[in-house]
Amino acid sequence: MNRKQQTPQAWIRPEQPDTALERVREKVRTCIQCGTCTGSCPNAFAMDATPRKLWRLVLMGQSREIFESRTFALCSDCYCCTLRCPRGLALTDAMADLKQIAAAGKHGGDAACTAFYSAFLQSARRYGRVQETRLMARYLAVMTPRRPLMPFRFSGLGMQMIKKGKISLRRPPAGRSLKGIFARIESMKDGQ
Amino acid sequence: MKYLYYPGCSLESTAREYDMATRAMMHALSVELIEIPGWTCCGATAAKAVDRRLALAMPAVSLALAETVDSAADILVPCSACYLNLKQVYQIAAADPRTLAEINEILAAESLHYSGKVRPRHILDILAKDIGPTGILQQITHSLSGLRVAPYYGCQCLRPYRVFDDPEAPTSMDALLAAAGANLHPWSMAARCCSASHMTTNPDVSKELVFRILKSARGADAIATVCPMCQMNLEGHQGWISSCYGEDVRIPVYYLPQLLGLAMGIPARDLGLNAKSARTAALSD
Numbered sequence: 001m002n003r004k005q006q007t008p009q010a011w012i013r014p015e016q017p018d019t020a021l022e023r024v025r026e027k028v029r030t031c032i033q034c035g036t037c038t039g040s041c042p043n044a045f046a047m048d049a050t051p052r053k054l055w056r057l058v059l060m061g062q063s064r065e066i067f068e069s070r071t072f073a074l075c076s077d078c079y080c081c082t083l084r085c086p087r088g089l090a091l092t093d094a095m096a097d098l099k100q101i102a103a104a105g106k107h108g109g110d111a112a113c114t115a116f117y118s119a120f121l122q123s124a125r126r127y128g129r130v131q132e133t134r135l136m137a138r139y140l141a142v143m144t145p146r147r148p149l150m151p152f153r154f155s156g157l158g159m160q161m162i163k164k165g166k167i168s169l170r171r172p173p174a175g176r177s178l179k180g181i182f183a184r185i186e187s188m189k190d191g192q
Numbered sequence: 193m194k195y196l197y198y199p200g201c202s203l204e205s206t207a208r209e210y211d212m213a214t215r216a217m218m219h220a221l222s223v224e225l226i227e228i229p230g231w232t233c234c235g236a237t238a239a240k241a242v243d244r245r246l247a248l249a250m251p252a253v254s255l256a257l258a259e260t261v262d263s264a265a266d267i268l269v270p271c272s273a274c275y276l277n278l279k280q281v282y283q284i285a286a287a288d289p290r291t292l293a294e295i296n297e298i299l300a301a302e303s304l305h306y307s308g309k310v311r312p313r314h315i316l317d318i319l320a321k322d323i324g325p326t327g328i329l330q331q332i333t334h335s336l337s338g339l340r341v342a343p344y345y346g347c348q349c350l351r352p353y354r355v356f357d358d359p360e361a362p363t364s365m366d367a368l369l370a371a372a373g374a375n376l377h378p379w380s381m382a383a384r385c386c387s388a389s390h391m392t393t394n395p396d397v398s399k400e401l402v403f404r405i406l407k408s409a410r411g412a413d414a415i416a417t418v419c420p421m422c423q424m425n426l427e428g429h430q431g432w433i434s435s436c437y438g439e440d441v442r443i444p445v446y447y448l449p450q451l452l453g454l455a456m457g458i459p460a461r462d463l464g465l466n467a468k469s470a471r472t473a474a475l476s477d
Contacts, residue, residue, distance in 0.1 A: 042385040076388040113389075124250070128233065157424075184300075
């Protein structure tokens with residue numbers, strides 16, 4: 001928990017509103033800061049800013065603090081907060097918006113998540129389907145220099161899977177290629 | 193009965209036994225499954241963490257492919273994450289024509305189109321509502337009596353779309369497992385999050401969530417799941433988690449169709465269960 005010393009004005013005067021953040025702000029506009037989201041979040045114990053605080057930061061336009069936090073990266077899409085929010089706000093979707101903004105601007109977020117998602121989508125784009133064994137191999141190749149012990153935790157699981165005959169290195173019958181879909185989306189990027 | 197079938201990527205690799213058990217069980221129930229030809233990855237949680245359009249277009253591809261086969265059929269989806277992604281596009285098609293047009297503009301790149309007719313449904317929805325405990329009961333040859341099972345639902349088959357069960361206190365597995373002769377383990381962790389892909393990216397957060405679930409399952413002989421991610425998180429790291437907390441929380445974690453299939457007399461190997469393992473022997477006694 002690093003509570004940065006803020007001048008009172010910094011809380012009163014929102015920073016330059018970020019147009020991307022506007023989409024998120026619209027989603028949480030009627031938040032009443034009741035804290036049901038924080039109380040429902042299975043990952044709140046590991047977050048530096050709780051979900052309730054994050055929504056307040058969004059309303060105040062505090063981009064820097066939002067994207068320095070690990071909060072949105074730690075959302076595991078369980079939808080408990082969405083289900084229980086007394087204002088009916090789409091909070092899980094708002095977390096996804098923040099992940100997308102972080103991914104697009106290459107700022108904030110979580111290095112491991114970013115590496116994992118990008119390995120995942122590369123695999124899907126290329127083969128139409130994700131082959132999990134290759135995905136893990138690629139992810140570990142990216143992460144091991146940063147977290148040298150990581151492969152050891154997964155090697156046990158890998159051995160279990162090989163024993164159970166669950167892992168095959170054969171490429172599965174491929175689905176349709178998704179390259180055309182990815183390319184079309186890439187070409188639409190300008191008018192978000 | 194006839195359904196289109198969307199296995200999803202996991203069921204081709206780490207969750208192959210889920211695919212085997214689903215097909216074997218449906219075959220035994222005389223339910224026809226037609227695999228969607230050329231189906232593609234739904235994007236899981238990766239697409240929605242990166243790009244809004246990608247998160248909509250990826251599942252839409254398979255929905256559009258499904259419509260080329262039979263637009264009046266329902267799609268049976270065993271994986272909860274796949275189900276949610278497909279369902280989200282189905283809901284958009286029903287209520288948000290502008291976004292549907294945007295999706296179809298992307299699909300046009302592959303000469304595909306989704307009209308919103310074909311409907312994705314979770315396997316548990318189909319088991320609980322279409323086949324039902326009575327349908328299972330008629331097929332039981334090897335009762336699971338004496339086996340105490342903790343039904344685990346996870347998140348995305350229940351939330352945010354309230355379709356076939358109570359998203360806070362689900363019960364749809366109870367009658368199915370009871371029909372197979374199993375006893376139910378009463379617990380409050382049935383709809384708690386297993387941490388999804390955090391097991392890969394933030395294991396220290398993940399182990400906390402999984403530990404709580406496994407600890408609460410103590411007293412049961414097995415956990416029943418309906419999602420490949422949940423199954424892998426709950427079963428794949430038990431040794432590591434037990435040693436982290438200095439408590440033995442090991443327990444077998446099966447897919448619901450494996451347990452129901454055994455009770456229906458389907459051979460263990462056809463359900464992706466290792467017939468030689470002591471565990472399976474104990475189950476089929």
